[in-house]
Amino acid sequence: DVKVTQSSRYLVKRTGEKVFLECVQDMDHENMFWYRQDPGLGLRLIYFSYDVKMKEKGDIPEGYSVSREKKERFSLILESASTNQTSMYLCASSSIQRPLGGYTFGSGTRLTVV
């Protein structure tokens, strides 16, 4: 079964800490994405990557950075965590093959910043 795996299901961090969220996919997908999901705001795209070492800003990149050193791994970095970054973080991947098969999501990381 194909998978997108996020390293942590729940995470609690202190304000100002540097936080790493890891995502690994085993489908050889070219595209990888990081979203956050908050009640009433839906899914908001933070960053995405179409290829190794490539990254593009999404709708809300402020306070975040990403790293994609290998095709299967896409990391989200919170440089200095703040309480307004408390959220559910979802990683997804997709293929560039057409017709596209949509996005496969990881199980999510619920991050709480205290």
Add this chain to the structure above:
Amino acid sequence: QKEVEQNSGPLSVPEGAIASLNCTYSDRGSQSFFWYRQYSGKSPELIMFIYSNGDKEDGRFTAQLNKASQYVSLLIRDSQPSDSATYLCARDDKIIFGKGTRLHILP
């Protein structure tokens, strides 16, 4: 104007009836769309995608795309309590999601 819009609901439908979920979009260049189901506390899972005008059926689910009117819909026949979830509509080419419609199937 939001690029993909959905009514947030909740939409309440009796068990066994047809649930109809709708999504409108603003960019006429949009080519294909996806429907995702998300249970509370879980991540979204793909139900269907559609890229041609008309209907696409898969079991109890039918997706409809009308490019002239710029809407996409999802019909769920013989609704079951297990269909209670939030349904997200998404554009393919620009990775745009709607905020989702909460569906509640009444036993």
